[in-house]
Amino acid sequence: MRVVFERNVPIPMRDGVTLRANVFRPEADGKYPVILTRLPYGKDTAFSYALLDPVRMAEAGYIVVIQDVRGRFSSEGQYKGFIQEFDDGYDTVEWAANMPGSNGSVGMYGASYFAFTQWAAAASGHPALKVVTPMVAFDDGWGGVGFRNGAYEWGLAASWYLGAMVLPEIARTKKDSPDFPLLFGRLVHDADHLSESGYFELPLKDFAPMKRADVLPEFFHQMLENRYSDAWRAISIHPHYDSMQVDAHLIGGWYDVFLKSTIESFVRMKKLGREARLVIGPWTHSNYGNGVGDLDFGMAANSNFLDLKYDPTALHQRWFDARLKGVENELAAEPPLRIFVMGENKWRFSSDWPLPETVYTPVYLTSGGHAHSSSTDGKLTMGTLPSENSADNDTYAYDPGDPVLTNGGNLLMTPLYPPGPKDQTTTEAREDVLVYTSDVLSQPLEITGPLKAKLWVTSSAKDTDFIVRLCDVDEKGRSINLADGVVRMRYRNSFEHPELIVPGEVYEIEVDLWATSNVYLPGHRIRVQVTSSNFPRWNRNLNTGASNEESAEFVTATQTILHDANHPSHILLPVIPR
Template identity: 45%
Template sequence: MPPQTREVVVQKNVPATMRDGTTLFSNVYRPAEGGPYPVLLTRLPYGKDIPSYTTFLDPVRADGSGYIVVVQDVRGRFASGGEFEPFASEYEDGHDTVEWAARLPGADGRVGMFGLSYYGKTQWQAAVTKPPSLLSMVPGITWGNHLNGAQMRGGAYELGTIYSWAVTTIAPDILFRRYRDDPQQLGRKLPELVAAIDTLQAGGGYDVLPLTKLPDPDGLTPFVREGFERGVDDGWWEQLNIDGRYGNVSAVTLHIGGWYDIFLGETLRQYAAMKEVAERRGTAPPRLLVGPWTHGNFGSTLGELDFGIGSSGILLNYRGDLADYHLRFFDATLKGREEALADRPPVEVFVMGENRWRGYEEWPPPGAREEVWHLSGGGSLTREAPSGEPDAYDYDPKDPVPTLGGSILMPQIYRAGARDQSPNEERPDVLCYTSRPLEHDYTVLGPVWVRLFAASSAPDTDFVARLVDVHPDGRAIGIADGIIRASARESYPEPGVISPTAPSPIKPGEVYEYRIDLWATGNTFRAGHRIRLEVTSSSFPRWDRNLNTGESGARSSRTEVAHQRIFHDPDHPSSLTLTTVEG
C-alpha cells in the first residue's frame, strides 16, 4: 500500500509568557487532524528556525507519528524576549514552558523533552523543578556538572570548548540583536566578530595570556571572562549543577552519549544517578545508548577511523535511526505502548575495534571487572609489579603539547575523534608506557582511570593521561584521556567524584598521588595490538595551560618550566585501571 498522506500544520512564533512576564517564542508543529496528542518539547539557544535539532528528531516526522512538537528559542535568543545569560533562567523558564506546552490546543497534557548539548541541559534544569506534565525525556550528549567537561575538567579550564562556543555560536545573535535598529553600526561591528571567528576556524586565537584578554568583539560574551575567573570552589557552579537534584526528577530517561563526546563522563554519571533513583522508587529504569560518536556527529567516520555504517545514527545496528529510537521511547513512555521497546535492551553500546553493538541490562555491564596495569621501567605497561627509577620530563607552558582529536568540542580543523597520537609521542615531554603485543582480543567496556604518583618543581602544574590503542602498523589511536590540575586534586579525589574545595598548592619536589578520571570507553584491543598510556602535562588548546607558577592563567601571563617526575615502584605504584568484559 502507498504511504498515507498526512498534513502538518506549522505555527511560527507562538508566544508563551513566563512567570516574570517575559515572552518566549516557539515554532509549533502539529498534525492537522485527530488528537489529542502528546507534546515533544525542545528548548535551544541556536535558533528555532535553524534546523540543528533535526539531527536527533525531525518535527515533521514526529508529527506523522502522532505528536505535537514545540521548538522554543530560550530567553534572550533570536525571537524570544529577555536577556541571555547561559543557563541562568532555564530552571524557571523550562518549568513554565513544559506546563504551557501541556495546555496547547490539541495537546493531551503529556510532555516529553528531547535535544542535545545545551538543549539537553535545559531538559535537566526543567526536570528538577518537578513540572507535573513532564513524563519522559531524552537528554543527549549533555552534562549536569559544569566542573566535569563543560567549564572545567579535573580543575583545568575547557578553553577550546568555552571560547569557540561563545564566539562562533553565541556571539553573532547577540550582535544582531544589539544593533538590529542601527544597521550602520552593525556593519561596522560585524567584521571584527567575523575576523575572530575566522581566526578560530583556522586554528588560531587561543594563544593569549592572561585568558581575560581573549578577544571579545564589542563585549558580546562577558560570561567567558567571568567563567575563567571562577575557581572550582566558586559557589556559582552549585547554582547551575544538577548533582544532588536528580532525586527530584520523575521523568523516565533515555541517555544518549558518544565515546568521543566531551560530555561522555556526565552522560554516564546521569544514567547512574537515574538508575539509583529508579531502584529506590521501584519505577522504570533509565535507558542508555552510546555510539563511537563525537559531539553532534553521529556518522560512522570519526577522526581517522570508520566504524561501519551500522555504527551511525542513521542506521543504528541496522534497526532504524536515532529518530526512530526517540519515537519508540516516547511511544512507550507517553502513549503507554511498552511493546515499542520490547526488542531493545535497556543498554546498547558500540564496541570499537570489533565494531559491533552489544546489548546489556545495565551499565557497567554485568560481570565487568577491573584490571590493573602498572607503569614500569623502560616505558613498559605490565600486569606485573612496578619497578624502575622515576621517569622525568620538562613541561614548558610556552610550548604545550598540541591537541590531536579525542573528546573535544572545538573548531572542525582540530578533527575530533580517533586520531593518531604518533606525532606527539615523538616529543620529549610525552612519556609512553606500552604493553607487549596482546595474544588475544582484550575488551575494555566501562570506567578507565589512572593512579599517578608524581612530583613537580612547580607549586602547581597539570598531568594528562591518555589511553592509546597501538595498531600493528604503528598507528597510535587515542581512545580516552583526562587531566588533573595539581592544586585541584582534592576536588577530584576519586574517578566520578567531584567535591569542590579550595585550591591547594603542592610542595615542589614532594611526591603526590593523583587520580585521573579518563571516564570510560568501549574498545576491543585486537590480538597483535598493544595498550599504551601516555603521560604528559598539557593538551592545548583543549585545556588551558597551567603556568607552573601557582598564579591563575585568567590574570597572569608569567610562566615557568616545570620539571616533572613520574614514579613507578612498589612504594609508588602508578597504574592504569581498565574495566574489562569477556568476548
C-alpha cells in the same frame, strides 16, 4: 495524517517576557502528547531539525513545539546563560501541558545545550513532564562543560562563545548600529583566527575577541570563573535528581566532551528507580556518523541507520510511544544499555553500568628511565607489580610556552582541532610525552567501562598538571587515542578548597579517564601516554600557582613519574572476560 504548522507562537513566562516557538500539530481533532525542545541556536535553523523530524512526529500523533530560549533569535528578554532555563523550562512545560490539543503529557528532546534545558525543566519538577531524551548532555559545570578535574575547558569555551553564542547575539542586538558592519567583521575575523592566535592569548580576562565584541560579557566571565563558584553550583543538576519525576533515554558518544555526565545521569536515574536507558556510539559531540576522526566504524555505527535498524526520529518515536502513549513495542524486551564496542565495531546490550562481569586489571608502568617518545624503553606489564629493583623513574620538562597541542579526543573546538580517534605519532615523538607500551597481544582483549590511572608524581612547581591517555596501537604502529584525563594538582583533593603542592614532594594522584569500550585485536598493543599539557583543549597550567585569567607569567617545571615497588604507577583497565 495532515499536519498544521504555526510559526512564532507566543509563550508567556511568569515575568511577562514572551518566548516564541514553532508548533507542528495533527490537523485532526483530538488530544495528543506534546514533544518539546528549547534551544539557543534558532528554532528556524538546521539545529532544531537534526535529531527529530517534527512533521513525521506530528503525523504519528504528537504536537511538536520548538522554542527559542530567552534572549535568543525570536524570543524576548535578555539572555542570562544556563540559569534562566530552570524557571523558563517550568513555565514552558506548563504552557505545553495546557495548550489547545494537548492531552497534558509532555516529553522533551534535544542535544547539548538543548539537552541541558531538558534537565533544567525536569529539575523544576513540573508533573506534566513525563520523559526526557538528553543527547550528549552535561549535568554539572565540573564534568566537561567548564572544567575537567580543575583544568579549564578553554578550547570549548572560547570557540562556543565566539561561534555559537556571540555571532547571532551581535546580529540580533546591534544590527541597527552604524558600527555593526565593523563589529561583525571583527568578530568573524576573531573566530577565524581563534585556532592559530586567539587560543594562545594571556591573561584570559583580557581576551581580545570578547572585549571587541562587548556582547554577553556576564556570560563569558561566568564561564571563565576558574573556581568552584556560586554561578557554577547554581546550574548543577546534581542536587535535583532525587526530586525528578521523569524517565530518561540518554544518548552519548565515546568521544563526546560530556561523556562522563551522560553515563553518570544514567546511573543516577537507574538507582532512583526511574526508567533509564542509554545508547553510546563511537561518536563525538557533533558527529554521529560512522567515519569519526581517523577511523571508519562501519555503517551500523551511523546514527542515521543505527545498528542497521533506526534513524534518529524512529529511535525517539519508539521511546515516546512507549512512555507517553503506552504502546507495547520492542523497547520493553531490550536491556537498558546499548553500547558500541570499538575494535570489533559491534553493538552490544547490557543490563547495567559498569558491566557486571567486569574484571578490573592493573597495568603497570615501567622503564629504564627513558620512556620519552614511542621508540624508547617505556613498558606496560599487566597484573605484575614492579620489582624492588625497578627503581628507575621518568623525568621530563613541561614548558607552558611550548605545550603539547590537542590531537583528537573528547573535544568541542575549532575545525583545526578535530575530535575523535586520531593518530598520535606526532604527539608521541615529543620529549615531554612519556610513552609506555605493552607486548603484542596474541588474543583479543576487551576493555569496556570506567578508566582510572593512579600515579606517584613529583614536580618542581607549586601547581602543575598531569595528563594520562590510553591508546590502541595497531600492527602498523599507528597509535589511536581511546580516552584521556587530567589532574590539576591544586584541585587534587577538593574543587572547593584548592591547595598548592610542595615542590619535590611525592604525591599519589588518581586520574579519571572517564570510559571507553574497545577490543584490542590480536597483533595490537596497549599504550599509555603521560604528559602535562593538552592545549588548547585545557588551558595551560602556568606552573606558578597563578590563574590564566589573571596572569601571563609562567615557568618550566621538572616532572617525575615514579614506578617502583613502593610507587606502582598504573592504569586500571575494565577487562571483560571472553
